[in-house]
Amino acid sequence: MQGFAIVLASEELERVQAVSIISSVAAASEIPVEIFVTMNGFRPFEKEVVENMDFEGGRAAEAMMEAEEVDVPLFKEQLEQAKSLGPLSIHACEMTMDLMGKELDDFVDLFDGTLGVSGFISAAEDKQVVFV
Amino acid sequence: MSQVNYDPDVIVDSRDATCPGPLMDLIGKVKSAESGALLELRTTDEGSKNDVPDWIDKAGHELLETVDQGDYWSIYVEKS
Numbered sequence: 001m002q003g004f005a006i007v008l009a010s011e012e013l014e015r016v017q018a019v020s021i022i023s024s025v026a027a028a029s030e031i032p033v034e035i036f037v038t039m040n041g042f043r044p045f046e047k048e049v050v051e052n053m054d055f056e057g058g059r060a061a062e063a064m065m066e067a068e069e070v071d072v073p074l075f076k077e078q079l080e081q082a083k084s085l086g087p088l089s090i091h092a093c094e095m096t097m098d099l100m101g102k103e104l105d106d107f108v109d110l111f112d113g114t115l116g117v118s119g120f121i122s123a124a125e126d127k128q129v130v131f132v
Numbered sequence: 133m134s135q136v137n138y139d140p141d142v143i144v145d146s147r148d149a150t151c152p153g154p155l156m157d158l159i160g161k162v163k164s165a166e167s168g169a170l171l172e173l174r175t176t177d178e179g180s181k182n183d184v185p186d187w188i189d190k191a192g193h194e195l196l197e198t199v200d201q202g203d204y205w206s207i208y209v210e211k212s
Contacts (some may be wrong), residue, residue: 021152028159029191071149073156081156085163 003032003087005124007131008041013057013075015132016044017064020075024082031086034123036115038093041132042100045107050076079110091115091123136197138208140172141165147176147204154180155187158209162193165211170196173207181205 004026008019023033037045044055055061064072082088092104094114104111115123144161146154154175161171175181181198188195188209196208 024156025152025159025187028156029187067150071153073149073153078152078156081160085156085160 002126003034003128005034005036005120005127005129007120007129008035008037009039010132011040011043011056013044013055013061013064016041017061017075019132020078020082023088024078027082027086027088029086032127033088034120034127035088035090036093036120036123037090037111038096042092042096042102042107044075045110047106047108050074050108076108076110083110089123091120093120138170138172138196138206140208141169142171144171144173146180147174149175150177151179151183153177155184158184158207159187162191162209162211167211169211171209171211173209174201174204175207176204181207 004023006019006023008016010016019035023035027033043049049055053065079088079090089112090110092111092114094116097114104114142161142165144157146157154173154177158171158173165171173184184207185195185198192212194210194212196210199206
């Protein structure tokens with residue numbers, strides 16, 4: 001197996017967090033991971049949303065946000081740490097950004113750049129594709 | 133308590149962090165350690181206590197022992 005190509009199209013915190021956990025441990029273990037953020041998947045990465053912890057989500061997300069006795073690392077810190085440890089790239093979907101009038105500067109500093117669908121297919125060619 | 137007195141080269145204190153915090157902290161320290169180094173991971177997270185040994189095995193390092201310290205676990209690992 002040559003790694004994972006993960007399409008993140010959901011804004012739900014628990015899904016983003018699950019993607020982050022699996023991607024981080026895989027990359028830190030030298031398994032290549034490409035994350036392609038598209039559609040509603042962008043919202044949790046917006047600077048204002050992260051600053052205000054204004055995430056969408058269900059019961060697991062609420063439990064994560066309300067956890068006081070344990071330190072639940074937010075996906076942002078996990079992904080930053082993972083990028084320093086192994087082969088993890090995070091791409092922003094060009095089409096969605098154009099559609100929503102967004103620039104990379106609107107998001108937390110995690111993205112390696114923008115990518116179109118052909119670029120993603122090329123990056124995913126030898127990988128297992130996971131759609132979230 | 134363990135029958136062995138370990139003298140770790142590196143102590144990774146991840147108490148109170150949830151999955152995958154302890155594992156990520158350990159991986160970072162293992163990467164920068166010398167071959168043969170002894171590391172101790174301290175965790176209060178039961179899931180990590182069970183999961184970290186799987187990573188150690190898959191990554192080819194040696195799990196020496198998991199010691200119940202009462203309010204946390206010490207996982208001793210030797211880097212390959």
